[in-house]
Amino acid sequence: MTATQLTLIQIDNYGPWTVTPEPRREMDLQTLQSRLFADLAQFVGSRDGYVFFTRFDNMVAATNGLDRTDHALLQESIGNRYPVTISLGVGVDEVPIEALETATERVQDAGSAQSADRAEVLGGEFHEDSGDGDLRIAHFDVNDATGKYTDRLNEFDTFIEIEQGYASLMRYMREAHGALSFFVGGDNIIAICPDLSVEEYHDAIDHVAEEAGVQLKVGVGRGATAHEAGIGAKHALEDCRYEGTLVEFA
Ligand SMILES: Nc1nc2c(ncn2[C@@H]2O[C@H](COP(=O)(O)OP(=O)(O)OP(=O)(O)O)[C@@H](O)[C@H]2O)c(=O)[nH]1
Numbered sequence: 001m002t003a004t005q006l007t008l009i010q011i012d013n014y015g016p017w018t019v020t021p022e023p024r025r026e027m028d029l030q031t032l033q034s035r036l037f038a039d040l041a042q043f044v045g046s047r048d049g050y051v052f053f054t055r056f057d058n059m060v061a062a063t064n065g066l067d068r069t070d071h072a073l074l075q076e077s078i079g080n081r082y083p084v085t086i087s088l089g090v091g092v093d094e095v096p097i098e099a100l101e102t103a104t105e106r107v108q109d110a111g112s113a114q115s116a117d118r119a120e121v122l123g124g125e126f127h128e129d130s131g132d133g134d135l136r137i138a139h140f141d142v143n144d145a146t147g148k149y150t151d152r153l154n155e156f157d158t159f160i161e162i163e164q165g166y167a168s169l170m171r172y173m174r175e176a177h178g179a180l181s182f183f184v185g186g187d188n189i190i191a192i193c194p195d196l197s198v199e200e201y202h203d204a205i206d207h208v209a210e211e212a213g214v215q216l217k218v219g220v221g222r223g224a225t226a227h228e229a230g231i232g233a234k235h236a237l238e239d240c241r242y243e244g245t246l247v248e249f250a
Contacts, residue, residue: 002094006062011084032083063226075120089107092127131250134225140169142187177194188234201220218240
């Protein structure tokens with residue numbers, strides 16, 4: 001059984017800030033958002049967690065191994081260095097979407113994302129002493145994306161193909177298994193999953209092939225932290241390449 005600890009990261013009152021005193025230059029907002037993501041990735045990653053940029057104003061992190069003190073330090077450090085602050089909600093559950101639901105409620109219960117009165121919320125429960133089997137990470141990759149798309153199509157049409165595959169996978173994994181799948185660049189999607197069988201991964205791959213015409217393969221890892229599970233998933237994906245298979249477990 002898995003015990004996934006997820007953190008919702010939400011920039012406080014960001015919408016109003018982007019237009020106060022008047023709309024801010026778009027590339028300045030993009031710079032802030034990508035630097036914030038980079039700082040979060042470094043902080044969370046150095047403690048063996050994973051963070052995903054999702055919509056940039058809201059991000060999701062797999063934080064097994066990070067406790068309340070780590071989260072408070074992250075908030076303090078961001079608050080000291082950015083013109084915005086962040087609220088953090090944390091949840092733990094066997095099913096990733098349930099952990100995120102709990103994490104989200106902690107933040108939502110404290111007030112609106114666009115409230116000047118709500119700032120630096122830190123709420124939720126933490127999973128202490130995360131064990132080897134607590135996290136499952138699945139690393140999906142498009143088969144021969146370079147040969148099929150990158151070397152043949154323009155970047156925009158390639159992007160459409162990859163995004164359609166992503167859209168199909170993220171919805172299927174969410175609805176069938178409560179798993180959370182995130183596009184991480186190139187042709188790669190990383191999913192935080194409950195315990196799933198080889199057949200269940202094959203079904204997901206078949207679904208995306210039928211619905212979006214995109215052929216995926218996947219490596220699956222387990223560990224006490226996202227890094228441990230994720231590095232196992234990457235090695236398993238290499239095994240897929242070597243063996244010519246579509247699903248491998250580390
Ligand atoms: N985020 C992330 N991106 C990766 C990783 N490995 C490859 N990529 C991205 O994926 C793109 C395509 O690389 P590959 O997936 O190795 O190439 P491919 O043509 O699909 O070949 P096969 O996967 O062997 O079928 C690269 O340009 C990178 O952007 C990874 O571990 N993480």
